[in-house]
Amino acid sequence: MTSLPTPLVLIGPMAAGKSHLGHHFAKRYGLDFVDADHVIEAQHGPIPALFTAHGQQHFRDIEAGVVADLLADNRYWNAVISLGGGAPMTPAVQELLAGHTVIYLEVDEVTVRPRITGNRTRPMLQPDPERRWREILDERRDTYERLATIRLDGTGHRRIGSLVQQLHKALTEQRRDATA
Numbered sequence: 001m002t003s004l005p006t007p008l009v010l011i012g013p014m015a016a017g018k019s020h021l022g023h024h025f026a027k028r029y030g031l032d033f034v035d036a037d038h039v040i041e042a043q044h045g046p047i048p049a050l051f052t053a054h055g056q057q058h059f060r061d062i063e064a065g066v067v068a069d070l071l072a073d074n075r076y077w078n079a080v081i082s083l084g085g086g087a088p089m090t091p092a093v094q095e096l097l098a099g100h101t102v103i104y105l106e107v108d109e110v111t112v113r114p115r116i117t118g119n120r121t122r123p124m125l126q127p128d129p130e131r132r133w134r135e136i137l138d139e140r141r142d143t144y145e146r147l148a149t150i151r152l153d154g155t156g157h158r159r160i161g162s163l164v165q166q167l168h169k170a171l172t173e174q175r176r177d178a179t180a
């Protein structure tokens, strides 16, 4: 049994490092890791093809269903769950997240720039990844902040081990405050 308030749900903008951090945190603390985008792709094929063939709304409907299934499935109650950057914008997903530990991985443009320049795989970032990333974060920031129970600073070029530790510390402090 873990003393961590699982499931831990990671939210934040594209290329913030949600999937990367989720994988490493889970490995370090013996938790399972599941990435909602990977589940979508396993069930429906590549995300860019889904956008091209059926449009964004179709993807959002599938995404909301996958998030609902993951949060309801007791196999994932001890897991770290990474969501795609747009998932928390769907009202149904916002309702599902209530009462869960929601970690907003905050980054800035400088941190993500090398990760998104020239990106062709994220449909939402086309055709100009850097400009689109900024515009989309401006639209989503308030929602990320509202849903977060923990905000984690992912800016700069910190090693993943240090981010993992930082998250563990934030979770432990939150628990201590809740029981004080």
Ligand SMILES: Nc1ncnc2c1ncn2[C@@H]1O[C@H](COP(=O)(O)OP(=O)(O)O)[C@@H](O)[C@H]1O
Binding pocket: 012, 013, 014, 015, 016, 017, 018, 019, 020, 021, 082, 115, 157, 158, 159, 160, 163
């Ligand atoms: N802390 C980090 N330091 C360096 N590179 C990172 C870090 N976190 C993520 N990355 C890299 O940035 C890219 C995007 O990360 P990813 O986890 O897929 O982001 P997200 O799931 O938030 O879209 C990947 O190539 C990943 O390896």
Ligand SMILES: O=C(O)C1=C[C@@H](OP(=O)(O)O)[C@@H](O)[C@H](O)C1
Binding pocket: 012, 013, 014, 015, 018, 019, 037, 047, 083, 084, 085, 086, 087, 121, 122, 123, 124
């Ligand atoms: O922000 C978004 O709208 C999206 C983010 C992507 O996930 P990551 O945030 O893991 O890149 C993926 O779900 C899809 O391309 C749409």
Ligand SMILES: [Mg+2]
Binding pocket: 018, 019, 020, 035, 037, 082, 083, 084
């Ligand atoms: Mg991801």
